[in-house]
Amino acid sequence: MDVNSFSLAGQVALVTGAAGGIGARVALGLAEFGAAVGVLDVEGSDLQATADSIAAVGGRAHVVAADVTDGDALTAAVAEVESTLGPLQLAVNAAGINNQIPAEDMARADWQRLLDINLSGVFLSCQAEGRAMLARGGGSIVNIGSVSAHIANRGLDQVHYNASKAGVLQLTKSLALEWATEGVRVNSVSPGYTATPMALSPQVWPLVEGLQKDIPMQRLAQTEELVGPIVFLLSGAASYVTGVDLLVDGGAVAW
Ligand SMILES: NC(=O)c1ccc[n+]([C@@H]2O[C@H](COP(=O)([O-])OP(=O)(O)OC[C@H]3O[C@@H](n4cnc5c(N)ncnc54)[C@H](O)[C@@H]3O)[C@@H](O)[C@H]2O)c1
Secondary structure: OOHHHHOOOOOEEEEEOOOOHHHHHHHHHHHHOOOEEEEEEOOOOOHHHHHHHHHHOOOOEEEEEOOOOOHHHHHHHHHHHHHHHOOOOEEEEOOOOOOOOOHHHOOHHHHHHHHHHHHHHHHHHHHHHHHHHHHHOOEEEEEEOOHHHOOOOOOOOOHHHHHHHHHHHHHHHHHHHHOHHHOEEEEEEEEOOEOOHHHHOOOOHHHHHHHHHHOOOOOOEOHHHHHHHHHHHHOHHHOOOOOOEEEEOOOHHHO
């Protein structure tokens, strides 16, 4: 096997949620493996820091502000990345939010906002990216799921989040099958608790800190530990892999 099949050299990627913990580190990781990277996040987020980290390793980045709930904005973002960096072949959809609200107190608007970003946002991102990839005969997409797609997190009141992530896995499988003969692979990576602003937020951290004993590896993931699994799924090394969810959770779901 050609060891270079793990390389992303010469390819163009788009990463959503690229100003945040996992998205920012993965965008840098794709650049470290040779890709030019369009980095997308909401207006006002610190995308320049991600672009600067990519430039610091000699990579190319293009910053684009868009909301993943806006399909037209995503289509325009893909077109902008393609006109700047070249035809899109790779995408990682990492934009997402989380919050804790007991189900009986959850307003319809709280439910809807989270589902709009975490589930509809992933669909609209895949749609915009997939349209570009299908037009060029191929590509590879990784959606960020969660252990919360597999288990309901002990002590965390987040029925909307858990439902959204289960939806991401089924959405991923469905798109993988629709596009299997058209050269576009679609997979997901499901992180366990990862040391990012989301998990370390004052609302979540006091709950998550004590849960580390429930993880066989007894610690959170570092964002860098998501890079290898995602690069594998994006790369030619995974040319026969589509529709799978790869858990990166320190063994949490195995226990
Ligand atoms: N941190 C964890 O423990 C953990 C575990 C499992 C899965 N995840 C998932 O990983 C992904 C990244 O999470 P993170 O921990 O890096 O969180 P984070 O809060 O650090 O980053 C999320 C990023 O998404 C962006 N975003 C939010 N809404 C958006 C929108 N409407 N349009 C565009 N961008 C938007 C935010 O601005 C932020 O930069 C999320 O999908 C999350 O659900 C995180």
